Amino acid sequence: MYRPIPVSVLTGFLGSGKTTLLNRLLKDPVLSDTAVIINEFGEVSIDHLLVEQASEGIIELSDGCLCCTVRGELVDTLADLIDRLQTGRIKALKRVIIETTGLADPAPVLQSIMGHPVLLQAFRLDGVLTTVDAINGMATLDNHEEAVRQVAMADRIILTKTDLSEAQAELDILKARLRVLNPGAEILYAGSEETGYASLFECGLYNPETRTANVQRWLKAEAYDAHEHAHHDHVCGPDCDHDHHHHAHHHHDEAIRSFSLRHDAPIPVSTLEMFIDLLRSTHGEKLLRVKGIVQIVEDPERPVIIHGVQKIFHPPARLPEWPQEKRETLLVMIVKDLPETYVRELFDAFLGRPVLDRPDRAAMMDNPLAIPGFSPKG
Numbered sequence: 001m002y003r004p005i006p007v008s009v010l011t012g013f014l015g016s017g018k019t020t021l022l023n024r025l026l027k028d029p030v031l032s033d034t035a036v037i038i039n040e041f042g043e044v045s046i047d048h049l050l051v052e053q054a055s056e057g058i059i060e061l062s063d064g065c066l067c068c069t070v071r072g073e074l075v076d077t078l079a080d081l082i083d084r085l086q087t088g089r090i091k092a093l094k095r096v097i098i099e100t101t102g103l104a105d106p107a108p109v110l111q112s113i114m115g116h117p118v119l120l121q122a123f124r125l126d127g128v129l130t131t132v133d134a135i136n137g138m139a140t141l142d143n144h145e146e147a148v149r150q151v152a153m154a155d156r157i158i159l160t161k162t163d164l165s166e167a168q169a170e171l172d173i174l175k176a177r178l179r180v181l182n183p184g185a186e187i188l189y190a191g192s193e194e195t196g197y198a199s200l201f202e203c204g205l206y207n208p209e210t211r212t213a214n215v216q217r218w219l220k221a222e223a224y225d226a227h228e229h230a231h232h233d234h235v236c237g238p239d240c241d242h243d244h245h246h247h248a249h250h251h252h253d254e255a256i257r258s259f260s261l262r263h264d265a266p267i268p269v270s271t272l273e274m275f276i277d278l279l280r281s282t283h284g285e286k287l288l289r290v291k292g293i294v295q296i297v298e299d300p301e302r303p304v305i306i307h308g309v310q311k312i313f314h315p316p317a318r319l320p321e322w323p324q325e326k327r328e329t330l331l332v333m334i335v336k337d338l339p340e341t342y343v344r345e346l347f348d349a350f351l352g353r354p355v356l357d358r359p360d361r362a363a364m365m366d367n368p369l370a371i372p373g374f375s376p377k378g
């Protein structure tokens, strides 16, 4: 059976160690038959692995990987890769890694795959890997919104240059800050033996070996729950005297919120669609990452998987059965400039769960003051 090729997106701020990590990873034979797409201006710096420069910007690495540098559209490059595979011009690929530029917003890269019907047949999104520099990470997050977004969208955060950082306390503060920005992403150390294939790849929903979905690992909902209680605590703690200027410089972080939504009864498909469509159409840009598993009324035995980045949502997929005993709808969201209460109240309203002092869905839909049959627009 044909299986979509997993795609990992490697992002991280300028100089944060993406290429160094990639170089190390590509030495692992497990990663042979990988195509690396460098979405980059300037030179490709994985030079010591290069053996041959093939045509049209595709470079063959010594260990059988392919590498190409994208200067145009990523979608075209991926489509070209499919074409080369199908026409036998390149051998079968096991994996694609896209390394973004340090200043890139990962959202459009994810959307190139999720929102493209043809690419979706050939590729599946595995995960977003974000490198964070242990020495400069704090200042980078203070000063660059792109870096904050890269962390907020990650499935795995890889701390680099920890070998240069002597102060464990500083590292702990950085980790705490990353945890607040993204409670679900595992934090790993670039230099560690454990930060290899097994910890960085296959972080998507499906386990290709067992052909099962690991929803728990993918959603990490309990991390969001624990985090909700601690959300407003300043990550440095009350006695912190570090010289990174405290609250004033965490303003990029302040805009980011992460939380989970739960519901223990099946939801009609139309309600789910309306909720997602409304969020998407009114606040799409603010949805950095939305993942979820939903029990629907029409087919409660087969949960629906939701995965969205901003306005683009992956076409909803059905799992053949519930991966866990508890059949519960669970959505996790990382949003920017969107109040959590707004999303919660909207969800409650769509589900018909009345909230104190708020209009429930019935009140929104059947306004007692409305004149039947009368529409203000005529």
Ligand SMILES: Nc1nc2c(ncn2[C@@H]2O[C@H](COP(=O)(O)OP(=O)(O)OP(=O)(O)O)[C@@H](O)[C@H]2O)c(=O)[nH]1
Binding pocket: 012, 013, 014, 015, 016, 017, 018, 019, 020, 021, 045, 101, 102, 160, 161, 162, 163, 164, 190, 191
């Ligand atoms: N000591 C140490 N140096 C590192 C580590 N990771 C990266 N570096 C160094 O940091 C510099 C930048 O690393 P790169 O891997 O080029 O970073 P990058 O994110 O690919 O950089 P851009 O492509 O410019 O965004 C290089 O000089 C690396 O040798 C690390 O874990 N430890």
